[in-house]
Amino acid sequence: MSPLEQDYLALSGIQHFAFCPRQWALIHLEQQWEENIFTYKGKEFHQKANQPFVVEKRRNKIVSRAVPIVSHRLKLYGIADVVEFVKRDKGITLDGRSGLWWPTPVEYKVGKPKVDNWDKLQLCAQAVCLEEMFNLTLTEGQIYYGKTRRRLDVLLDAELRRQMKQTASEMHKVFMHKTTPKAEYSSMCDRCSLVRVCLPKMFVRPTVKEYLLEALEE
Ligand code: SF4
Structure with a gap:
């Protein structure tokens, strides 16, 4: 990476940031990471998809795995799990292949579709990288x-x-200011791999009732 590209961020951070900006900052600014069952399963699952540069050729389809991608507009870089190239009447040319090929990013996730759009934002950022490339x-x-x-299928x-660009832009702002956002306890914290590092309940102020009850007990 050139000195000009030092402020480029890992594209995979988009899903962390959308999940919780503090989680993203703990990982990417403070280099904190804790494995939990969700992260372990995700890593194991991705190892299968990410066999570097494996290319499978089928009749009208080429499946390329662990593809390095970058967007200079978003200042994001990363690895796409899978990019499938299908032979069509429009698309790009590929070395040693006749005709035109249309790329489609395919992101692999261990779980099931989520109510929130974190996974879709990551896929969208990958797609923008491919569009630029x-x-x-x-x-x-x-x-x-x-x-x-x-x-x-994700449209x-x-x-x-718009949401993806906004998330990427907010991520860059936090990175620039190098300030980890404060913890805000929510139900998502129970699924967060960094809950023991973050200690979000420490920042929850007791209600007046809780305070009085505690004082009476003492
Ligand atoms: S524990 Fe909660 S507040 Fe802390 S990083 Fe995780 S999701 Fe964010």
Whole structure:
């Protein structure tokens, strides 16, 4: 990475930041990381998808794994789990292959589709990287969920792109200021791999009733 690219951030952080900006800052600013069952399963699952540079060729499809990607507009870089190239009447040329090929990013997730759009934001950022790299506009990508063993088609519409750009921009702002956001306890903390590092309940102020009860007990 060149000195000019020192402020580029890991694209995979998008999902952490969307989940909780403090979690992202603890990982990316303070280099804190704790394994829990969710992160362990995710890593194990990705090891299967990420066999560097493996390329599978089928008749009209090329499956490329662990593809390095970058967006200079978003200042994000990372590795796409899978990019599938399908032979079509429009697309890009590939070395040693005749015809035109249309890329589709496929992100692998261990769990099941979520109510929130964290996974979709990450996929959208990957798609924007591919758009910049190949100079085209993608309309959709896919997320494969291990729990359901199914692929989810994701429309890369204007609203998803807007949310992704906003998340990336806020992520860069926190990175620039190098200030970890304060903890705010919520139900998500119970699923967070960093709950023992973050200690979010320490920042929850007791209610007046709780305070009085505690004082009476003493
Ligand atoms: S424990 Fe809660 S507040 Fe702390 S990083 Fe995790 S989700 Fe965020």
